[in-house]
Amino acid sequence: MRVLILGGTTEARELAALIAGEHEVITSLAGRTSAPRLPAGEVRVGGFGGPEGLARYLAEQRIDVLVDATHPFAARISANAAAMAVPTLILRRPGWVASPGDDWQRVASVADAAAALTGGRVFLTTGRQTIHAFAHRDDCWFLARSVEPPAPPMPRHLEVLLDRGPFTVEGERWLLAEHRIDVLVTKDSGGSDAKLAAARAEGVRVILVDRPPMPAAPAVSSAEAAAAWLRQQRSR
Structure with a gap:
């Protein structure tokens, strides 16, 4: 065939x-x-x-x-x-399923994820094409990871990390600690969950965008x- x-x-x-x-x-x-x-x-x-x-x-x-x-x-x-x-x-x-110790908030869209933030330091892994949805959040500092550089509009307080997985739990824990991350924002993409395991271990809140x-x-x-x-x- x-x-x-x-x-x-x-x-x-x-x-x-x-x-x-x-x-x-x-x-x-x-x-x-x-x-x-x-x-x-x-x-x-x-x-x-x-x-x-x-x-x-x-x-x-x-x-x-x-x-x-x-x-x-x-x-x-x-x-x-x-x-x-x-x-x-x-x-x-x-898709991902929460484990004991996870602090997850599920939302329906990336826009809802941006609205759910309450300030602080945010690790953003929703993809470069969605970063514009967080551009108005001047009360947050963002670390955004993507394979390709994002395009404007972007948040005022933003550091971009260009990297491609797979990632390890140890490496993700180091990243969260090094940047003093308060909340991880990601999509329920499934597959490797190293960043979620790291968030669980480090006590980092997760805002998870549900799949369509x-x-x-x-x-x-x-x-x-x-x-x-x-x-x-x-x-x-």
């Missing part, structure tokens, strides 16, 4: 590596990162131009199956993928389960 995988996530790369010997694999990357980690198989970079463009690409490339392995907060492309005429699977890593709802489509939580689903599709 010809399989199109949407997304530059860890799960997307794992799936491409698993199925490259069984199927013709194309992975589509959004192109927001200048030096992305490339998966096995063919790679395309850039948007499709909305649902019509995606449908046209699927037809032109004779795609048999579409796998949406985008970031859990990529709601628009996920909605577009679920509306396509080809069989579609959603591959999403599980998933479209109505078959869904799995691991690359192995997605590969098994693809094998079932091939046998039909």
